[in-house]
Amino acid sequence: MLSRTERLKRARITLQHGGVIDPHLIAPHISDSWNRCLERGLDPMGTAHNAQLSARELRQQRDEDELVHRFAASQMQALYQQIAGSNFMIAFGNARGTVLETVSDGEFRSSKPGKAILPGSVWLEELRGTNAMGTAAMIRQPLIVHGEEHFFHAHSDVSCFAAPVFHSDGELAGVLDASSDCRARNTHTLVLMQMAATHIENSLFLRQQSDHLVLLFHSRFELLNSVSGGLISFDSEGRLRAINQRGRSMLSGLSVRPGTAFEAVFDTSFANALGHLGDGIVPTLRDLLGSQYVVQFSGRPVSEGRVRAASSTIVASPVVSVAGFVAEDPALQTELVKVQRAVRRKPPFLILGESGTGKEIIARHIHAASGRSGAFVPVNCGALPEQLFEAELFGYAAGAFTGARKDGSMGLARAADGGTLFLDEIGDLPLPNQVALLRFLDQFEVRAVGSATTHKVDVQVVGATNVDLLSAIAEKRFRSDLFYRLGVVQLNLPPLRERRDFAALTRFMLGELDAALDITDRAVESLAQHEWPGNLRELRSALFQLSLLVTEEPIDIVHMDQLFGSQNASALIESAGLKGLIIRQINELLRTNGNNVSETAKALGISRNTVYKYMRH
Numbered sequence: 046m047l048s049r050t051e052r053l054k055r056a057r058i059t060l061q062h063g064g065v066i067d068p069h070l071i072a073p074h075i076s077d078s079w080n081r082c083l084e085r086g087l088d089p090m091g092t093a094h095n096a097q098l099s100a101r102e103l104r105q106q107r108d109e110d111e112l113v114h115r116f117a118a119s120q121m122q123a124l125y126q127q128i129a130g131s132n133f134m135i136a137f138g139n140a141r142g143t144v145l146e147t148v149s150d151g152e153f154r155s156s157k158p159g160k161a162i163l164p165g166s167v168w169l170e171e172l173r174g175t176n177a178m179g180t181a182a183m184i185r186q187p188l189i190v191h192g193e194e195h196f197f198h199a200h201s202d203v204s205c206f207a208a209p210v211f212h213s214d215g216e217l218a219g220v221l222d223a224s225s226d227c228r229a230r231n232t233h234t235l236v237l238m239q240m241a242a243t244h245i246e247n248s249l250f251l252r253q254q255s256d257h258l259v260l261l262f263h264s265r266f267e268l269l270n271s272v273s274g275g276l277i278s279f280d281s282e283g284r285l286r287a288i289n290q291r292g293r294s295m296l297s298g299l300s301v302r303p304g305t306a307f308e309a310v311f312d313t314s315f316a317n318a319l320g321h322l323g324d325g326i327v328p329t330l331r332d333l334l335g336s337q338y339v340v341q342f343s344g345r346p347v348s349e350g351r352v353r354a355a356s357s358t359i360v361a362s363p364v365v366s367v368a369g370f371v372a373e374d375p376a377l378q379t380e381l382v383k384v385q386r387a388v389r390r391k392p393p394f395l396i397l398g399e400s401g402t403g404k405e406i407i408a409r410h411i412h413a414a415s416g417r418s419g420a421f422v423p424v425n426c427g428a429l430p431e432q433l434f435e436a437e438l439f440g441y442a443a444g445a446f447t448g449a450r451k452d453g454s455m456g457l458a459r460a461a462d463g464g465t466l467f468l469d470e471i472g473d474l475p476l477p478n479q480v481a482l483l484r485f486l487d488q489f490e491v492r493a494v495g496s497a498t499t500h501k502v503d504v505q506v507v508g509a510t511n512v513d514l515l516s517a518i519a520e521k522r523f524r525s526d527l528f529y530r531l532g533v534v535q536l537n538l539p540p541l542r543e544r545r546d547f548a549a550l551t552r553f554m555l556g557e558l559d560a561a562l563d564i565t566d567r568a569v570e571s572l573a574q575h576e577w578p579g580n581l582r583e584l585r586s587a588l589f590q591l592s593l594l595v596t597e598e599p600i601d602i603v604h605m606d607q608l609f610g611s612q613n614a615s616a617l618i619e620s621a622g623l624k625g626l627i628i629r630q631i632n633e634l635l636r637t638n639g640n641n642v643s644e645t646a647k648a649l650g651i652s653r654n655t656v657y658k659y660m661r662h
């Protein structure tokens with residue numbers, strides 16, 4: 046029995062001498078590819094046609110493939126983290142075989158093959174012979190092309206692993222490739238590439254089908270948002286528009302061609318499924334062959350009226366989205382799934398995330414999802430003086446202390462009875478206050494300062510902080526028992542720089558500022574390159590500043606230079622012509638909201654000081 050190397054050697058000799066290749070010597074997809082190359086008149090000992098686009102042509106192709114390029118670039122960064130140090134180059138090529146982006150590691154970059162795989166180089170099989178990128182595009186399947194399996198002898202010192210990426214309509218969108226000069230046939234790398242390709246495909250699917258109803262489905266809840274989740278979209282009439290590869294295999298045995306009725310796939314009516322769209326409930330659905338799936342909705346396909354009119358007989362499990370915030374990012378979605386699974390059992394939630402990542406908005410989401418009829422009561426634990434904390438939270442009896450209101454106060458905990466108590470900046474709570482809070486969380490009993498009477502309250506507790514609580518515990522600034530009591534369900538919010546729904550967020554926030562404002566894709570792309578230490582709040586502020594720079598035209602690259610060129614909001618505002626505009630905006634808002642400075646500052650994404658500065662008195 047010949048070894049793999051021996052067999053390849055024999056096949057190679059036959060190839061170079063123009064003989065007929067024995068299909069048993071090498072993998073069929075390699076021999077098929079060699080035969081295609083021979084039919085095109087390529088010579089294995091000759092040189093490949095090293096096509097390379099000009100910078101302008103490359104720019105043009107990047108623009109044309111902007112969406113897939115962007116999703117691929119972000120996956121490549123993630124992949125790079127995983128294989129950094131192992132001398133690999135990762136490349137993404139579009140459907141025309143043009144390398145749009147590369148990320149490389151170690152010496153490979155300066156090696157001969159490393160220098161050949163450049164942005165703008167074209168790796169079609171018909172030009173460069175059998176190669177992972179070109180051949181994967183040709184056969185629409187993932188594959189490894191190892192050393193001498195490359196058609197041209199000149200490429201025999203490299204191993205390549207490639208996985209194709211498809212648009213939601215099944216058309217090829219590109220190929221993700223990892224190349225290395227390592228000799229090992231490392232199939233683990235191919236699996237990594239396939240997973241990354243699926244991530245790109247899923248992002249494309251969600252974006253390309255966002256005008257339709259998209260169902261994310263899986264038999265297991267915890268895998269809903271993983272690469273093994275199925276995606277299927279339906280138009281407003283309940284006709285199937287698209288389905289991804291995983292969805293196809295989960296529903297195998299059923300017809301999933303475009304145009305198929307929802308009812309020909311699932312055992313309930315489309316109207317019933319829609320019934321859960323607006324009410325924040327994740328249903329389970331059964332297909333016509335009896336398999337059951339947990340389902341999450343995405344997209345915006347149907348009118349509100351239709352959603353409300355639909356009845357619901359689907360087995361319901363708690364929650365999903367409340368209007369007013371964007372949550373297309375997979376990491377955020379995972380956290381929302383946690384919320385929906387837990388909220389009915391009323392555990393304390395602890396939201397962790399950098400400043401401005403949307404902790405309060407998620408707390409409000411938890412409140413909405415809980416279906417509780419009481420109030421949402423926010424408490425800024427960092428801003429309350431230590432001595433007043435208990436009085437503010439638990440109330441005080443009439444005349445309890447100097448300066449107290451004459452008739453006393455029932456306190457914020459009782460104000461939240463039947464609703465949600467949101468303990469913001471919990472990491473900044475002084476230690477003595479932490480003890481009082483812990484006591485409260487044990488019993489849910491409130492005794493006002495200066496009073497002997499206790500009241501039982503029913504509150505959903507949600508804490509939030511941007512403080513690293515584990516370090517705070519180590520430094521004895523935060524009690525570990527409070528951490529465990531509060532953090533029964535911990536939610537980690539991704540910072541803006543890691544969010545994969547940056548464009549959707551930007552467009553949503555812009556729409557909130559002014560529905561008439563538009564922004565070009567490349568301007569969004571340029572914004573996405575920034576670090577955003579202030580996260581979503583900083584983005585909102587930047588968008589507000591950008592909105593001041595445009596009149597009729599959409600926000601574009603040129604405005605980015607003006608934005609990032611300026612030091613800060615004030616500098617921008619002071620610059621010619623803008624001062625009058627911002628004064629008008631601020632004062633118009635103040636007029637409509639009854640001179641509410643905080644609300645105005647929040648709505649415009651600027652500080653209260655800036656509002657005061659430009660307020661007409």
Ligand SMILES: Nc1ncnc2c1ncn2[C@@H]1O[C@H](COP(=O)(O)OP(=O)(O)OP(=O)(O)O)[C@@H](O)[C@H]1O
Nearest residue numbers: 370371372399400401402403404405406511581582
């Ligand atoms: N997912 C989202 N979609 C749209 N807007 C969002 C989203 N998350 C947050 N925002 C907006 O970003 C801004 C900051 O959000 P929020 O106040 O909830 O952050 P935070 O983490 O509580 O901030 P801090 O740590 O400073 O208290 C708000 O204007 C909010 O409306």
